[in-house]
Amino acid sequence: MNSLPSLEGKGTLQGVSGAPPSLLNPPSGCVFHPRCPYVWDRCKVEVPILRTTGAEQRAACHLLDEPQRVFEKEAQ
Numbered sequence: 001m002n003s004l005p006s007l008e009g010k011g012t013l014q015g016v017s018g019a020p021p022s023l024l025n026p027p028s029g030c031v032f033h034p035r036c037p038y039v040w041d042r043c044k045v046e047v048p049i050l051r052t053t054g055a056e057q058r059a060a061c062h063l064l065d066e067p068q069r070v071f072e073k074e075a076q
Contacts, residue, residue, distance in 0.1 A: 030062070038063055038073050 018035030033043040048060040
């Protein structure tokens with residue numbers, strides 16, 4: 001989310017490290033797990049389902065099931 005510009009135009013954009021996943025040979029589980037700072041074991045083996053998270057927003061991430069993992073990772 002830090003890679004998206006804000007409507008106010010404030011702040012610094014933060015890119016995602018690494019290269020996009022290969023379409024010919026994608027990694028197992030969540031295709032973004034090799035470059036996600038919040039990766040955990042489940043991400044490496046299970047593909048997350050796409051869910052509606054807002055009026056016009058959808059996301060596919062295991063952290064939707066366990067959001068406390070974000071705070072645990074940031075506290076380290």
